[in-house]
Structures are given as structure tokens and as C-alpha cells.
Amino acid sequence: MAEVSADDISLINNNSGPFILLSAKTVLDSPPGGNNNGRFDPGESGGLILALRNIGNQGVDNVTALLRSTDSRFIITDSTTSYGSIPVCSTRTNTADPFRIQVDPSIPKETPVQLLLLINGNGYCDTLRFRLVVGEIVQTDPVPDGPRQPPLYWAYDDIDTSYTQHPEFSWVEINNLGTRLDLSDDQTVVLDLPFTWQFYGEYYSQISICSNGWVAPGYTTSTVYYNYPLPSTTLPGAVCANWDDLYPPIGNGVWYYHDAPNHRFIIEWDSVHYIGSNLWERFEIIIYDQTVPTPTGDNQIVVQYLTANSYSSSTVGIQDPSQSIAIQCLYDGTYNNGSAPIVPGRAIKYVTGTPTAIRESNEPVKLPARFYAFPNPGRGLIHFVTEIGTAGSISIFDRTGRLVTTIQPTSRTWDGRDATGKPVSPGVYFCRLKTVSGPELEAKLIVTR
Structure with a gap:
């Protein structure tokens, strides 16, 4: 695990009162998904911890964040997290719930990837732009x-x-x-x-x-x-x-x-x-x-x-x-x-032409199937999207692991209510898709007020 100081950060907008910036980035790339060198390399998967610091003059509660990539080869498989409350002059991280990343093997080393971090809190909304550089060119690379x-x-x-x-x-x-x-x-x-x-x-x-x-x-x-x-x-x-x-x-x-x-x-x-x-x-x-x-x-x-x-x-x-x-x-x-x-x-x-690596195996590299909810964070009607052609039911659990409701295969939306028809409380929920063939897929969803 390596910590990298924030760079290339620009604020798209900000509100008076709280003022949140990205203060540090930490890449988790331990085996088996990575090589533990503290950065994302082509073909690796791992976690990303982002530290947020409030340098404004007012605290902000119920802070959530959504991570977006501008490069289709840098795949965010878990794009949401929660930071809770961030008081004035305080820093919070998503160490307990890192973003999950899968890097396509075809991306060249030292490719800068632009990322967007959409931040929401009570009375606060902002977007931070930053970048991560994939891999490092060494003597045996082009x-x-x-x-x-x-x-x-x-x-x-x-x-x-x-x-x-x-x-x-x-x-x-x-x-x-x-x-x-x-x-x-x-x-x-x-x-x-x-x-x-x-x-x-x-x-x-x-x-x-x-x-x-x-x-x-x-x-x-x-x-x-x-x-x-x-x-x-x-x-x-x-x-x-x-x-x-x-x-x-x-x-x-x-x-x-x-x-x-x-x-x-x-x-x-x-x-x-x-x-x-x-x-x-x-x-x-x-x-x-x-x-x-x-x-x-x-x-x-x-x-x-x-x-x-x-x-x-x-x-x-x-x-x-x-x-x-x-x-x-x-x-x-x-x-x-x-x-x-x-x-x-x-x-x-x-x-x-793009460099072509010689693989030790002739088997193609398999990237994870994608399953996600939008809007996320969101409230009201939530839509689910999957690349699986034939899929089964979607089970929704709260943070304690309690089953909240089940969505049948004929539907790909959720109205934010539990099995009894009662609106669920704001917070983090886990959505599990049962596929007809292959492994179960999970997505994380943040429900806002």
C-alpha cells in the first residue's frame, strides 16, 4: 500500500460553508489482483482510498461519493462510498469501503487517467477532478x-x-x-x-x-x-x-x-x-x-x-x-x-501501433461482468443495468446483511421501498444479482434523503 499526494486537482464548483478537497490517494494492489507496488498496472485489480479534507468554515454531514472514469480501460467496479460527517479542518477516508478498480491489460503504461469524484452531503454538492497514472515504463518496455x-x-x-x-x-x-x-x-x-x-x-x-x-x-x-x-x-x-x-x-x-x-x-x-x-x-x-x-x-x-x-x-x-x-x-x-x-x-x-504484449498463456484475459445502479447516490426510482444477457432476481440487503427486498427478473427498477412497502432509510445498500449461469454479481447503492 502506498500513499500518493493529491495532484492535478481542480474544483468544478463549490458552495459557501463547507469546502472539501482531495488530500491524498492510496492504491491497494496486493496479490492476487496486483503486485503490491502501490500503483495500478495494466491488467491489475485493486482498491482505491481517497482522503477528503474539509477546509471550509462549516462541517457537512452524510457525505457520499461517486467515482467516475473518463477512460473505458480503467474500469470502476465499485464506484460508491460513504464518508459520514466531515467536521471543519478534519479529514475522512473510505478505508473501510474502498473504491474497486479493474485495469484493462491493453492500456499502455504511463497512461494518465482522468477521474471525477462526485461528492454529496447535507446542503453540499461538488465535483473534484484528479488523475492517476497507470503503470510505470521500465527498461524492457517500449x-x-x-x-x-x-x-x-x-x-x-x-x-x-x-x-x-x-x-x-x-x-x-x-x-x-x-x-x-x-x-x-x-x-x-x-x-x-x-x-x-x-x-x-x-x-x-x-x-x-x-x-x-x-x-x-x-x-x-x-x-x-x-x-x-x-x-x-x-x-x-x-x-x-x-x-x-x-x-x-x-x-x-x-x-x-x-x-x-x-x-x-x-x-x-x-x-x-x-x-x-x-x-x-x-x-x-x-x-x-x-x-x-x-x-x-x-x-x-x-x-x-x-x-x-x-x-x-x-x-x-x-x-x-x-x-x-x-x-x-x-x-x-x-x-x-x-x-x-x-x-x-x-x-x-x-x-x-499499440504495443502487443506476448502472453504466457493463450487464454484471453477476462474482465468482470458489470452490474450497477443509477442514479447512484439516488432516491426514488433506481434503475439496474447489467451486461449479462440472461439474469435472474436482484436481492437488496442493508449494511447489516438483512434482506430488504427482492426484485423479480421481469423488473430492473426499485422504488426504494422494502418488502412491506415502507420507504427505506438513507444509507448504503448492497444489491446482489443472481445470474442464470456464472457467478453472482454485486453492486453497491447509496440511498439519499
Whole structure:
């Protein structure tokens, strides 16, 4: 269990007197539903405790809360709870009755999920907006482009073996097959491509190759050698294999080759030295044609590293033509959490499409069937909704476990009365749906005055 301080909180409205804010969030992700790291990860289920603090000048009684998610992959299976009374300068939590969460396995790590907390009390009504970030990218995960949601491109390196898109290092030597470019210091040449290069949804028939370890789709006269973090307005849309101040006249130069049988265009920096240094590198950029399919049609790109003598002052990654979206794998010796260090034999693939995890089992992940009541909190006529095609009766119990009433399969509404026809008291009630096949489903309902 880990406690996280509240962030990204905004008040949609508030009333005079009581003033309730979200002061802390605690994720309960103990096994078997979670891994006990204090956050929600893809595929996990667990509880969520929210602490509410009243910083107003008046207390509020009978406080209830309803949690809503704006992301269908972040499923709230128990969305209601009760806080009781919250006096002035006091904090209350739902520790005894946490919200219950199920995270879809398909949601990418480090996805921010916006949540709404609807608060009701005697004479008080407010909505708080906050967010939770699902998962954390580690070295064996792909890196998404950003800042935006959802990502378009992802960077996979060869150790991301839990994903079907990961590359395998396979060096392609072209210095005896291709054409050597007569590149001097800080020079860019423009070539016609043998196929169309689709990059971030735009189409290019040319490629610009810079001596300083990067290529750009289309035509550019930029020769920028001083590297910056990505995205950068100093650089056009580009693929940066090793953006640094390189000097091709020392070494074996820069080469290009169209490998038509294997549907790819290759650019190799062969033993090119860093300016004013005895250190050098061999690396290559491979752009596949559109016969190698991707989900969006954008060409697949693979960068390979045969040496790793000095990447301490380089920028590695890609950025889009607008210079506002990028993947930064490396900048001046600092790696992205999802990027493996560059070593001899490293490969990085840049490709579009949602990451596909390799499962240990072929069985699909089953998410819980949904059963809920609305309005909730509510009073008067309550409606029940279920995704079960054929369902049985609904039994309603109070907090002590006493059966209040039973709703027959022909009805999906409740008028808030017990079996004798008497209106029930405000409070928390538990609704149990008996299904014809499968487990019983439960929903929690708060009845207000």
C-alpha cells in the first residue's frame, strides 16, 4: 500500500460553508489482483482510498461519493462510498469501503487517467477532478512519443522481448554494396528515395542525410550539429541515430544503399569520428518500404549500433515535422526509463501501433461482468443495468446483511421501498444479482434523503 499526494486537482464548483478537497490517494494492489507496488498496472485489480479534507468554515454531514472514469480501460467496479460527517479542518477516508478498480491489460503504461469524484452531503454538492497514472515504463518496455495521448509512434529496443514488435539486431554491411557520400563537416545532402516514405502521416519522396548522425524526411538545408533534447525547434522532423558533432572525413564515411529484395533503404555511418576526438562509431538507419505493413501505413524504421564508444553527449530518438512530438531515448548520457543503454549489438525500432504484449498463456484475459445502479447516490426510482444477457432476481440487503427486498427478473427498477412497502432509510445498500449461469454479481447503492 502506498500513499500518493493529491495532484492535478481542480474544483468544478463549490458552495459557501463547507469546502472539501482531495488530500491524498492510496492504491491497494496486493496479490492476487496486483503486485503490491502501490500503483495500478495494466491488467491489475485493486482498491482505491481517497482522503477528503474539509477546509471550509462549516462541517457537512452524510457525505457520499461517486467515482467516475473518463477512460473505458480503467474500469470502476465499485464506484460508491460513504464518508459520514466531515467536521471543519478534519479529514475522512473510505478505508473501510474502498473504491474497486479493474485495469484493462491493453492500456499502455504511463497512461494518465482522468477521474471525477462526485461528492454529496447535507446542503453540499461538488465535483473534484484528479488523475492517476497507470503503470510505470521500465527498461524492457517500449517508449511512446509525446507529449500527447494516445501515442502514434513507439520505440522498441531488442531487449523488449515481452512485446511482439521488438527488433532483433542483424547488422547489414553496405560499405561494399552502396554509394559513399562525399560529406564534409556539418553537411547535409538530399537524395531521391526509391519509394515513398510516410512519416507521421505525411508523404516524402526525398531524404536529407546529415553528417551529424541524423536524417530528415523530405528536403532540408539544416546541418545542425549541436544536439538538444527532443522535441527541438532547432531540428526538422528527423530520425536521430546519433545526433552529435561528427566528422565524416575521418573514418570510412557515410554510405547509402537500396536493398530492393528486402524492401529497405539503408544509411550507414562507417567508423565516423566525433569532431576533435579519436573516438568513432558505426551505426545505421534502415527505412522499410510500405510492403512491410504497419497499422497506420507509416514506414517502419530500425536503427542499429555496431559500436558504442561514446554516446555521452548524443541525442537519440525521433521527432515529428511539427517539432512538437518526439521520442527521446537518450540525451547527453541520460536514458529514458524505457530505453536500454546503447551497447554494441543494440537495435531500436520506431513503429506505429499499440504495443502487443506476448502472453504466457493463450487464454484471453477476462474482465468482470458489470452490474450497477443509477442514479447512484439516488432516491426514488433506481434503475439496474447489467451486461449479462440472461439474469435472474436482484436481492437488496442493508449494511447489516438483512434482506430488504427482492426484485423479480421481469423488473430492473426499485422504488426504494422494502418488502412491506415502507420507504427505506438513507444509507448504503448492497444489491446482489443472481445470474442464470456464472457467478453472482454485486453492486453497491447509496440511498439519499
